[in-house]
Amino acid sequence: MIDLALPVGMVMLWDPMYFLYIAPALILAFLAQARVRSAMSRWSKEPLSKGLTGVEVARRVLELGGVTGVQIELSSGWLSDHYDPRSRTLRLSEANYHGRSVAAAAIAAHEAGHAMQHAQKYAPLALRSVYVPFAAVGSNLAIPLAIAGMIFRYPPLVLAGIVLFAGVVAFQLLTLPVEFNASRRAKRVLIDGGIVTGDHEARGVSAVLNAAALTYVAATLQAILTLLYLLSRYRRS
Numbered sequence: 001m002i003d004l005a006l007p008v009g010m011v012m013l014w015d016p017m018y019f020l021y022i023a024p025a026l027i028l029a030f031l032a033q034a035r036v037r038s039a040m041s042r043w044s045k046e047p048l049s050k051g052l053t054g055v056e057v058a059r060r061v062l063e064l065g066g067v068t069g070v071q072i073e074l075s076s077g078w079l080s081d082h083y084d085p086r087s088r089t090l091r092l093s094e095a096n097y098h099g100r101s102v103a104a105a106a107i108a109a110h111e112a113g114h115a116m117q118h119a120q121k122y123a124p125l126a127l128r129s130v131y132v133p134f135a136a137v138g139s140n141l142a143i144p145l146a147i148a149g150m151i152f153r154y155p156p157l158v159l160a161g162i163v164l165f166a167g168v169v170a171f172q173l174l175t176l177p178v179e180f181n182a183s184r185r186a187k188r189v190l191i192d193g194g195i196v197t198g199d200h201e202a203r204g205v206s207a208v209l210n211a212a213a214l215t216y217v218a219a220t221l222q223a224i225l226t227l228l229y230l231l232s233r234y235r236r237s
Contacts, residue, residue: 025222083114113182135171
């Protein structure tokens with residue numbers, strides 16, 4: 001996901017009114033992070049009845065999904081799990097790579113779900129992958145351009161920033177179906193493939209993946225509200 005930390009920090013320093021615009025997103029982001037930590041804390045302590053590690057779950061999900069040629073590597077950092085379609089590499093954080101918990105299985109299966117999307121040419125994932133460089137440029141330049149336009153009272157520069165940031169919003173909106181679909185694939189394969197058994201483990205998988213999905217919703221809402229803020233500043237200029 002495109003990192004919005006830099007733009008947000010710059011806007012906060014520039015205009016406290018920004019808080020009024022993104023307050024709902026900030027609250028949702030706080031709740032989402034708390035929910036992720038709570039879900040991971042609980043379900044990381046619940047052993048998977050099959051006794052599989054996260055990397056074994058990922059391999060099994062890929063096999064059941066008919067996906068070949070994907071490398072699985074260890075990734076540093078907490079919840080640094082991700083799938084790289086460029087190199088066809090699935091990377092799992094240490095806790096989820098070696099972990100034998102319900103949480104580790106859920107995260108590993110979710111990332112394997114992205115590999116399944118890639119193998120099956122899932123359109124939103126393909127479009128998002130192509131769009132990443134453009135969204136990155138927008139994320140880095142949009143807010144500085146908009147603020148420079150405000151400082152020098154030059155509306156065309158503000159408008160350029162708005163156009164670039166609209167691209168970031170589009171990227172965030174593309175991310176939602178990709179993440180939701182990967183979670184649906186993960187849940188289906190985990191249950192149908194017998195990797196998780198019983199309602200208790202199924203509830204744990206849902207709790208972990210739903211909590212993670214909420215963070216993407218919060219990021220998207222923040223991007224949309226930031227765009228509305230920029231538009232309001234442009235109108236006033």
